[in-house]
Structure formats: structure tokens, C-alpha cells
Amino acid sequence: MAVRLRVEVLDNCVGCGICWTVCPKGVLTGTLRGRAVVLNDELCSGCFSCQENCPYNAIRVVVKQQP
Numbered sequence: 001m002a003v004r005l006r007v008e009v010l011d012n013c014v015g016c017g018i019c020w021t022v023c024p025k026g027v028l029t030g031t032l033r034g035r036a037v038v039l040n041d042e043l044c045s046g047c048f049s050c051q052e053n054c055p056y057n058a059i060r061v062v063v064k065q066q067p
């Protein structure tokens with residue numbers, strides 16, 4: 001069964017910029033004090049750096065199984 005990674009930014013994101021700075025795959029972008037934006041989660045490698053480094057627990061990487 002194949003898996004797909006889905007990257008979700010939650011409403012409590014404050015736009016600190018950490019996640020789009022640490023992402024090695026260019027999945028994320030944003031503007032400071034805005035909210036992080038997911039450009040293309042098909043590029044995500046599943047390293048979880050964004051999730052682990054967000055001080056607000058405002059981003060999560062969800063593993064979805066595909067039939």
C-alpha cells in the first residue's frame with residue numbers, strides 16, 4: 001500500500017518562518033507574521049523537521065495510506 005504525506009498548517013501559526021527555513025525540499029513558504037503556506041506537499045520527504053522545530057505545534061505532517 002502506498003503512502004502519501006500531507007502537510008497541514010494549523011490556525012495558530014504565527015508566521016515565525018522556522019518551518020520554511022528548515023524544510024530541505026521547498027515544500028513551505030510564507031511571509032513573516034503571516035501564516036506558513038504549503039506549496040506542494042508531494043515534494044515532502046517526511047523528515048518532520050518542520051513539525052519538530054515549530055515552537056507552536058502549528059504544523060503537522062500526516063501520513064496517509066493510499067489504496
Ligand code: SF4
Pocket residue numbers: 009012013014015016017018019020030035036053054055056057058059
Ligand atoms: S514554524 Fe510553526 S509557527 Fe512558525 S511559521 Fe511554521 S507553522 Fe507557523
Ligand code: SF4
Pocket residue numbers: 007022023024025026027028043044045046047048049050051061
Ligand atoms: S517533513 Fe521535512 S520535507 Fe516535509 S514539509 Fe516538513 S520539513 Fe519539509
